[in-house]
Amino acid sequence: MKLFVKMYLNHEVNISICQHVVHEIIILLTTQNVNMLCKYFRRILMSVRCKLGDIMKQRRLSNKDVVALTGVSRNTITSLAANATKRIDYDTLEGLCRGLGVTPGDLIEYVPDDNTKTP
Structure with a gap:
């Protein structure tokens, strides 16, 4: 999450992307779906x-x-x-x-x- 705050502060991503990422991370962590979390990060960091x-x-x-x-x-x-x-x-x-x-x-x-x- 610190990575996305840093990216936002450097104007590399906008706030809606950060909010979307945090929301998806929370969902994936609460369902304990580590494989999906890894796939999600690969997609975000394209x-x-x-x-x-x-x-x-x-x-x-x-x-x-x-x-x-x-x-x-x-x-x-x-x-x-x-x-x-x-x-x-x-x-x-x-x-x-x-x-x-x-x-x-x-x-x-x-x-x-x-x-x-x-x-």
Whole structure:
């Protein structure tokens, strides 16, 4: 949990991601599901992230606003904005790009892992 507080303070994640992570950790710890907890952390610490939440914050858009602009479902918007998804469909990506006037590169970011060796 200290890791996510540090990441939040360094502006690497937003508060909704931290709240979501803490909630999921509590659920997994209370059910004593260690394997699921490990899978969850691997997903959270992925090196590819969606920047929809940042775009929404900059433009002061709510989930409802983005749904209206893009035609993408509210659940998908919520998940992408919290960077809590493993994949994104091309149809979803197209709707977001068209509705928000952005490119895929504006929505998706690659963050290299410090432990990754480069050739």
